[in-house]
Amino acid sequence: MPHAIPDAAAQNPASLSLVANVSLNINGAVHRLALDPRTTLLDTLREHLHLTGSKKGCDHGQCGACTVIVEGRRINSCLTLAVMHEGDRVTTIEGLGTPDNLHPMQAAFVKHDGYQCGYCTPGQICSAVAVLDEIKAGIPSHATADLTTAPAATTDEIRERMSGNICRCGAYSNIREAITEVAGGKV
Amino acid sequence: MKPFTYERARSPADAAAAGRMPNAKFIAGGTNLLDLMKLQIETPSHLIDVNGLGFDKIEPASDGGLRVGSLVRNTDLAADERVRRDYGVLSRALLAGASGQLRNMATTAGNLLQRTRCPYFYDTNMPCNKRRPGSGCAAIGGVSRQLAVIGASDACIATHPSDMAVAMRALDATVETVRSDGSQRSIAIADFHRLPGDAPHVDTTLEAGELITAVNLPKPLGGKHIYRKVRDRASYAFALVSVAAIVQPDGTGRVAVGGVAHKPWRVEPAEAELPRGPRAVTARLLEGARPTADNAFKIPLVERTIAAVLAEARA
Numbered sequence: 001m002p003h004a005i006p007d008a009a010a011q012n013p014a015s016l017s018l019v020a021n022v023s024l025n026i027n028g029a030v031h032r033l034a035l036d037p038r039t040t041l042l043d044t045l046r047e048h049l050h051l052t053g054s055k056k057g058c059d060h061g062q063c064g065a066c067t068v069i070v071e072g073r074r075i076n077s078c079l080t081l082a083v084m085h086e087g088d089r090v091t092t093i094e095g096l097g098t099p100d101n102l103h104p105m106q107a108a109f110v111k112h113d114g115y116q117c118g119y120c121t122p123g124q125i126c127s128a129v130a131v132l133d134e135i136k137a138g139i140p141s142h143a144t145a146d147l148t149t150a151p152a153a154t155t156d157e158i159r160e161r162m163s164g165n166i167c168r169c170g171a172y173s174n175i176r177e178a179i180t181e182v183a184g185g186k187v
Numbered sequence: 188m189k190p191f192t193y194e195r196a197r198s199p200a201d202a203a204a205a206g207r208m209p210n211a212k213f214i215a216g217g218t219n220l221l222d223l224m225k226l227q228i229e230t231p232s233h234l235i236d237v238n239g240l241g242f243d244k245i246e247p248a249s250d251g252g253l254r255v256g257s258l259v260r261n262t263d264l265a266a267d268e269r270v271r272r273d274y275g276v277l278s279r280a281l282l283a284g285a286s287g288q289l290r291n292m293a294t295t296a297g298n299l300l301q302r303t304r305c306p307y308f309y310d311t312n313m314p315c316n317k318r319r320p321g322s323g324c325a326a327i328g329g330v331s332r333q334l335a336v337i338g339a340s341d342a343c344i345a346t347h348p349s350d351m352a353v354a355m356r357a358l359d360a361t362v363e364t365v366r367s368d369g370s371q372r373s374i375a376i377a378d379f380h381r382l383p384g385d386a387p388h389v390d391t392t393l394e395a396g397e398l399i400t401a402v403n404l405p406k407p408l409g410g411k412h413i414y415r416k417v418r419d420r421a422s423y424a425f426a427l428v429s430v431a432a433i434v435q436p437d438g439t440g441r442v443a444v445g446g447v448a449h450k451p452w453r454v455e456p457a458e459a460e461l462p463r464g465p466r467a468v469t470a471r472l473l474e475g476a477r478p479t480a481d482n483a484f485k486i487p488l489v490e491r492t493i494a495a496v497l498a499e500a501r502a
Binding site: 059064076080139140 | 188190191192195214217218221222225236262265272278282285286287291292421422
């Protein structure tokens with residue numbers, strides 16, 4: 001079986017390239033990029049594509065400000081390399097809605113005042129949209145009482161599922177109300 | 188981050204061959220590795236992306252158990268109908284760990300291989316035998332509230348941070364691997380993680396370049412499956428103490444504990460004490476414990492958590 005790394009390269013890693021090619025579908029548009037493999041998905045969005053909606057908070061996966069949706073799932077874009085996402089579909093806050101045509105979650109955040117400074121908000125909204133999809137798909141959480149029944153968008157479920165998004169201004173109760181409204185529940 | 192070269196492995200043989208390169212690392216979810224690379228605690232010169240290898244299925248095994256591919260994401264393992272039904276302790280442990288975003292990326296193998304969250308391992312200004320062998324241990328005599336109470340050494344008192352691994356230890360899972368020469372082997376989870384001894388920089392019994400391909404769960408064990416995690420916040424925090432238990436209707440069972448040692452902690456003879464209650468179990472389970480002044484609270488906390496778990500099992 002042929003090996004990806006010829007023996008010469010195995011002995012001399014420097015002969016491998018320090019630039020890697022990747023093709024990403026960001027909010028419906030395909031971008032072909034040649035990147036230093038160290039470039040995170042977050043830095044690719046912000047520094048290479050100038051999509052600065054996704055925010056860099058801690059840059060270590062602790063705060064959730066960089067949350068984007070990749071292939072339908074929310075992830076921390078700071079803890080993944082762009083080159084690991086060849087061909088993947090990425091949705092950022094810019095792809096969810098526009099100022100004239102807000103996504104229902106964006107409209108609910110405005111209505112319920114689900115922010116103060118707004119820095120964590122793009123991550124909160126991307127996370128919230130994916131949270132409701134996860135509940136719809138029947139994915140359980142730590143707050144799910146019975147693992148054999150489908151979870152519902154209760155207050156406890158939303159709180160638990162949003163724990164990876166920190167809001168230093170403390171707008172949590174309003175964020176939870178916005179998500180509850182979009183889920184169709186009583187706020 | 189230090190510069191590195193990158194390749195996408197096309198086959199397990201590709202990956203295994205590339206794993207022979209000096210200072211190469213496999214990357215799957217990347218949630219722990221990239222965090223550590225940003226801090227230059229991990230400094231690989233070559234990354235082998237194994238995400239394309241297809242180890243992302245959960246399949247029935249011939250012995251009646253489940254074969255969990257090493258690339259199955261934590262979210263998918265926790266949500267799998269068979270896991271929820273027959274291995275509830277594993278679903279619960281996974282869901283008690285990290286955040287939704289991280290569980291969507293983190294893999295089964297990566298979860299096993301995650302490194303300690305000891306604050307001195309993370310602080311590159313401090314000595315740490317795990318990060319830099321021979322430099323000393325700042326945790327001993329330092330802030331050690333989170334750290335190990337048993338199985339530690341004079342070189343290291345770090346704990347293993349995984350919840351999932353604690354449940355897998357209670358289940359007696361086995362880890363399937365392929366070595367860089369292409370040969371395969373199976374490692375009992377009990378033998379997979381090491382105690383620190385005088386080589387705390389070595390977390391597991393994997394060889395250089397050895398790649399995890401799957402984790403095998405045994406035939407369903409029945410009983411009540413409980414995972415109880417005690418932590419400083421209600422969500423998104425590492426365990427101070429956690430208990431994974433499988434308790435049968437006759438009161439016999441299995442108990443593994445997290446947050447207390449360099450590996451998921453299970454002492455089978457302690458399980459024989461289950462009919463005599465949590466104090467007897469804990470006395471045997473933590474026999475020889477050497478807590479620090481900061482973390483001595485973990486010993487009564489283990490007993491109380493086991494008591495709560497046994498009460499839940501009886502309810």
